Amino acid sequence: MTAPFDARAYWDPILKGAQLPGATAFVGFELIDYSPEDGWCEAWFTLPIEATNPGGHAQGGFITAALDEAMSLAGSIVQDGPAMSPTLQMTTSFIRPVPIGQRLRGRGCVVRRGRAAIFTEGWLKSADDKLLATATASCIPRAMNAYDTK
Amino acid sequence: MSETGDKPRISDADMLARFQNSKKRPPCSDTLGMRLAEVVQDERRIRMDFDVPQMFANPTGAVQGGFIGAMMDEAMSTCVIIDSNVTMTAPTLEMKVSYISRLMPGPAHVDARILKRGRSAAFMEADCFDADGKLVARATATAIPMPFKRLS
Helix, strand or coil: CCCCCCHHHHHHHHHHCCCCCHHHHHCCCEEEEEECCCCEEEEEEECCHHHECCCCCECHHHHHHHHHHHHHHHHHHCCCCCEECCEEEEEEEECCCCCCCCEEEEEEEEEEECCCCEEEEEEEECCCCCEEEEEEEEECCEEHHHCCCC | CCCCCCCCCCCHHHHHHHHHCCCCCCHHHHHCCCEEEEEEHHHCEEEEEEEECHHHECCCCCECHHHHHHHHHHHHHHHHHHHCCCCEECCEEEEEEEECCCCCCEEEEEEEEEEEECCCCEEEEEEEEECCCCEEEEEEEEECCEECCCCC
8 A cells, every 4th residue: 555645755855845836936925834734824915016007006817827826736736636716706805905025915715615516715915914815716626637738 | 889979980900000019008918918919899898919928828828718808808998998988997797707718828829898878887709719719718708987097
């Protein structure tokens, strides 16, 4: 028998490593903590100047991108093995203008982990704890080796 | 045509030129490689071309969904500005995106349209297509129209 999947041994180097994927690096991801057992992930996000909208704040799509990172990670780490959680549908509520270049606290968590679907939710708060945006999403559990990355 | 009686319209071609020649593009437009490609004011729709940079890929090589959302938000917001004859902007309240298929970095386009632009709310819809014309995502959004302030 193979040893049971050690989620922390697998995810620690990925989430704490210097080699973040482009999309993750763009939104200024810095891991705070995560729990494979409970299915949540918290991180700091800092949106770059390149995400600025005409009003001088963060464009909504980039806010969605930051939330998608936290929520997809929550959906990934909760699975039994190297996995991803491609998003099927995501709704973001833009509650307050989101500043550029400031550290924001983001959280993604699993609401329900089913066999065929995972439901997640997330929020983004300012450093002084004001709620800036919330989101809900549905995604599908998918083992990493199921991906053809060609 | 709009419900709010804006000043006289300029032609679709002139509107397109106005945006394409604008020197006041917000940073997010350049980040996404955005280019307004078509304006049809009578049908309250626009087409926006994108060239999605490789850096927006997730570990599978496909574009991370949030950035597809960014493209669609950009197109739907621009659609409101044009539909109001550049008198209004519309901060997005809520956006929902359905990810129908994978999108790889590179050329893509978004068709956005106004469902309704009232005084206190605007409703928009957008479809995102890959370089082969395959539908990869659909979005709906609500926004609050506000008088347009020029970037300084």
